[in-house]
Every structure is written in structure tokens, then in C-alpha cells.
């Protein structure tokens with residue numbers, strides 16, 4: 066059983082604390098994605114799990130074993146690095162077999178394992194090449210191959226796709242997901258790309274400034290963000306967030322317009338409280354261009370500044386409550402700038418956050 | 429065709445510059461095969477009249493006029509001293525270079541700077557203090573004493589050169605190797621060392637040539653056939669009133685040859701080393 070447990074893990078560089086006591090339980094075979102903005106401590110956390118970075122405080126367990134003091138080679142983990150870190154003076158097959166050679170396995174055993182990995186990742190043709198003779202995507206695949214030959218307990222990925230172009234990235238994302246289905250292993254995956262996180266993860270861990278802000282399934286963090294940071298970070302386009310004040314069960318914005326307090330939050334806010342009202346583009350749609358949805362709807366007239374057609378839908382840019390916001394239009398028709406559309410807001414899917422702390426008021 | 433004339437002109441100019449640069453070397457090699465008389469003739473005879481191997485015969489102790497100089501001993505001393513001091517300088521310099529490239533420790537920057545600054549001190553300026561200390565220690569006129577000095581001369585440059593090479597090997601590689609099951613030491617030998625090989629080879633060549641050719645300090649620290657190196661032995665050809673130029677040139681050729689052979693053997697590494705390792709960001 067390869068669970069990974071982090072207990073109050075702290076990392077300090079000298080006097081500077083960059084990871085502040087994080088707790089995380091990763092289940093056997095779970096695919097966990099650490100996501101967050103640059104510098105939030107994702108790589109540091111991953112490298113502490115790998116044993117490449119000492120932990121300053123707390124405990125890390127792999128299975129039932131505390132691994133705080135174990136060097137990387139004794140943790141039975143594999144890691145895929147952002148720039149692949151293939152050994153340039155070895156061929157692809159030597160790269161793949163290196164770990165087994167170090168473990169003094171027999172020649173036949175190594176060959177079989179390399180062949181296995183090559184089959185899974187389609188590397189057969191490339192085995193005799195050196196890394197310099199490979200394309201970015203092929204190098205990426207070799208790096209993954211090198212990670213799987215040893216059948217490790219845990220896979221660690223540090224932004225493995227960030228050096229690839231957009232198209233290849235999408236393709237490799239699918240391959241990683243397939244790989245996880247094939248070689249069932251616990252995976253900890255670091256990225257700053259929320260789309261990667263949403264598509265790959267069983268559970269997402271959102272980090273900020275060395276803290277874990279929220280842990281949850283992709284749907285949980287998407288639908289119930291715990292604060293404005295998560296709300297703005299997860300989902301594309303980011304959630305619209307507008308400052309307002311509560312008055313008679315409505316949220317009043319700086320331009321005088323208002324919407325009712327969403328049903329989930331009624332009774333949880335008192336008059337005069339300053340809040341941030343949040344909703345995604347998907348829940349504000351022009352009438353006649355919505356997905357058939359029932360529920361508590363609120364009618365709004367929006368002056369459209371600009372429409373971005375994406376084919377099956379358009380993103381509408383407008384302003385509301387003193388902020389630039391985005392709405393979504395399904396089965397779009399051409400929209401001119403300055404046109405006023407009558408829209409409906411799906412209130413049940415709106416959020417309220419505290420204006421000072423940014424915390425969700427869902428309670 | 430103007431561009432053609434230009435090319436020809438460039439070639440001619442290049443040739444003459446090259447000739448001027450190579451002249452002393454050529455003259456030494458030529459003179460090694462001439463008689464002392466012909467060398468000293470005025471006006472100079474540029475095209476040798478008759479070439480002879482007598483000078484070499486004389487040095488190695490057969491032929492008519494034997495030179496009483498123990499070239500074989502000098503050669504052996506040079507070899508032992510150069511190889512040992514190179515090996516030591518590489519061992520110390522490489523580990524130092526690796527440490528500077530990979531680890532951070534207090535005082536790293538000033539330490540590196542001082543190491544480089546030590547190169548600015550002309551070796552000969554240290555000869556008196558070294559001489560006094562060495563004679564107190566009783567290691568004047570020993571190979572050990574010379575080896576110690578040459579190693580010290582070579583270490584800073586070796587550190588500098590190998591540091592650049594190790595820094596070019598991404599640290600990720602050694603981390604990947606550790607994750608693949610290597611100890612820190614295995615990761616070094618199996619991954620980082622092979623990748624920095626050309627830098628280490630060039631450092632080795634430079635160290636060897638420095639030791640092989642060094643004259644100033646060696647001439648102070650050596651006395652007898654126990655420790656005299658070839659360049660120092662060269663001075664044996666100067667007697668009080670005469671200088672055996674022909675013999676000296678023949679011996680100079682003997683000194684040059686091993687260095688040339690070595691340089692040719694590793695020139696591939698040397699070029700790679702100079703063009704890509706020396707450049708530091």
C-alpha cells in the first residue's frame with residue numbers, strides 16, 4: 066500500500082519559511098495534483114516527498130514508514146522532471162534501464178523491463194537514439210518510461226508538460242491519464258496549469274504562499290471554492306468577483322445595481338456586511354441562449370462590450386457592479402458591441418465571500 | 429576577380445604572420461639537426477647544408493662527442509613529477525570544482541575569488557619563501573618538494589576549469605540518478621563525471637604542460653639528478669665560456685615531443701573543453 070502522508074511539514078531555507086506546516090493524506094493509487102501560482106511551494110513539497118530536499122519539521126510517511134531521513138534511492142519513488150533530466154551520454158534504452166542496472170538486476174530482466182516500458186509508451190523505434198536526437202514530446206515519453214520501469218510505489222511529476230507546445234501538451238495529458246489507468250500507482254503531480262489539474266486529478270490540492278488552501282475533487286473545488294483565491298484560480302474564464310454590500314437580503318454594488326442574496330447564503334449574512342459576490346460566466350447567460358436549467362433565476366440587462374465567438378459558444382464581455390465581467394452564450398448568434406441583452410443569472414450557483422478575508426460565507 | 433585577389437592576399441598575410449609565430453619553434457627543431465658551427469655562422473645560414481643526428485647521439489651517450497648530461501634521469505624526473513603533480517591537482521581540483529559548482533557553503537564566493545587571485549602572483553615571487561621553508565623541511569632537491577609546488581600551482585586553474593564544466597551539467601541529472609537508486613557518489617561517477625570528462629581532460633593537459641615546462645621554481649628547488657627536470661637540465665649545456673646550442677636544441681625537441689603527442693591525443697577533448705567549458709555565465 067503506497068499511501069503518502071504529510072504531517073505538519075515545514076520547509077525553511079535559512080530563516081525563511083516557505084512551506085508552513087502542511088497536512089495531506091494521499092490514498093493508494095490516487096492521482097493528486099498540487100496546483101498554485103508560481104513560488105507557492107509546490108516543487109518544494111514534491112521534492113521533500115522525493116527526499117531531494119530535507120524537511121525542516123514534521124513527518125512524511127510513505128506507506129507506514131516515516132521517510133524523513135531516507136535518501137531518495139530508499140523511498141521507492143520515481144520522478145519526472147520539468148526538463149526531463151535524461152542522461153545525455155546514454156541511449157534511450159540505457160536511460161530506461163539505468164535504475165535496474167544500478168540495482169544490479171540481470172541483463173535479461175533489464176531488457177524485458179525496458180521492452181515493456183517501450184511498448185507502453187511507444188518508444189520502440191527510439192531505443193538506440195540518444196536524448197539529443199529526440200523531439201520534446203519523445204523526450205517527455207522517455208522520461209515517463211524511465212519512471213515506470215522500476216514499478217515504484219509513488220510517481221512524482223514536476224510540471225512535466227510545461228516545456229511542450231499547447232497541442233502536444235493536450236496529447237501528453239491524455240497519455241498521462243492513460244498511463245495512470247494502466248500502471249496503477251499513487252501519483253503526485255505538480256502544475257500551475259489549472260486545466261491540467263482539473264482534467265488529471267482525482268483530488269486537487271490548491272496551494273498559496275506555502276499553505277494548502279483547499280483540497281477536494283475537481284468538481285468540489287470548482288463548485289465550492291473556499292475563498293476568492295480558489296474561485297479566481299480554478300476554472301476558465303476565472304470566476305467573476307464583484308464587491309458589494311448586503312442590504313435587505315440583496316447584494317448592492319457600487320454602481321447601484323443589485324442581486325438577491327443566493328439561496329445557500331440567505332440567513333448567513335446581516336445587513337451592512339461587505340461581501341464579494343462571485344459567479345462563473347456559465348451561470349450568467351442571455352435568455353434563449355442558456356442550457357436548459359431550472360432553479361432560482363434572476364433577470365439582468367447587460368450592455369455587451371464585446372463578444373468572443375468560440376464556435377459552440379461565445380464569451381460575452383460586459384461590465385456589471387463596477388467590474389468587468391464575463392458571461393457565456395450558448396448556441397451563439399452574432400452580438401454587436403453596445404447591444405443590450407436580457408440575461409438570467411443562476412442564483413443557486415453564485416457565491417458570497419467575506420470582503421476582508423476572502424473566505425466563503427457558505428459556513 | 430577582386431574577391432579572389434582578396435582571398436589570396438589574406439592567405440599570404442596569414443602565412444607570414446604564421447611564419448613569424450612559428451619561427452622560433454622551427455628554428456629550434458632545425459638547429460637540433462645541425463652542427464654548432466653551422467648554427468653560429470655569420471651571416472646566418474637559413475637553409476641547412478647537412479642535417480645530422482649527432483646531437484641526439486651525443487645526448488643519449490653514444491657517438492663521438494658524448495655530452496656529460498644525464499638526460500635519461502632528467503626525463504624520468506620530469507615524467508614522475510609531472511604525472512604525479514597532475515594527478516594530485518586533478519584529484520584536488522576536481523573535487524574542489526565540484527564542491528564550488530554544487531554546494532553552497534559560507535564564504536564560497538570569497539574563497540573562489542582568492543583561489544583565482546592566487547594565480548596573479550608570479551610563481552617566482554614565492555621562490556625565496558618556498559626555498560627557505562623547503563630547506564628547513566629538508567625537501568630541497570627532492571621530487572616530493574617539486575611535486576608539492578607544482579600541485580599547488582595547478583590546483584586553482586583546475587578548480588576554475590572543472591567548476592565551469594560541472595556547473596554546466598544540470599543538477600537535475602544528479603537528482604534523477606539519486607532517484608534512480610544511486611548514492612551521491614555513484615551519481616557523480618556514473619553521470620556527472622562522464623559529462624564533465626572533456627573539461628577534466630583539458631584541465632589535466634594544462635596541469636601536465638605547466639608542470640612539464642615549468643623552469644623558474646624548479647631551477648631553485650632542484651640540484652642534482654635526484655630531482656632536476658628537463659627544462660632545468662637544459663641549462664647544463666651552458667658552460668662557463670661556451671654554450672652548446674645544438675645540444676640544447678636537440679634536448680628542447682626531446683622536451684617538446686611528449687607534450688605534442690599528449691596534446692594530439694586529447695585534442696578533441698581540449699577543443700571541446702576550451703570552446704564550451706571555459707565560457708562561464
Ligand SMILES: Nc1ncnc2c1ncn2[C@@H]1O[C@H](COP(=O)(O)OP(=O)(O)OP(=O)(O)O)[C@@H](O)[C@H]1O
Nearest residue numbers: 078081083101102103104105106107108109110257
Ligand atoms: N534553495 C532555495 N533557497 C531559498 N529559497 C528557495 C529555494 N528554493 C526555493 N525557494 C523559495 O521557496 C518558494 C517555493 O519555491 P517552489 O520552487 O516550491 O515554488 P513552485 O510552487 O514550484 O513555483 P513554480 O511554479 O514557479 O515552479 C519560493 O518562494 C522560492 O523563492
Ligand SMILES: [Mg+2]
Nearest residue numbers: 107108109224
Ligand atoms: Mg516548481
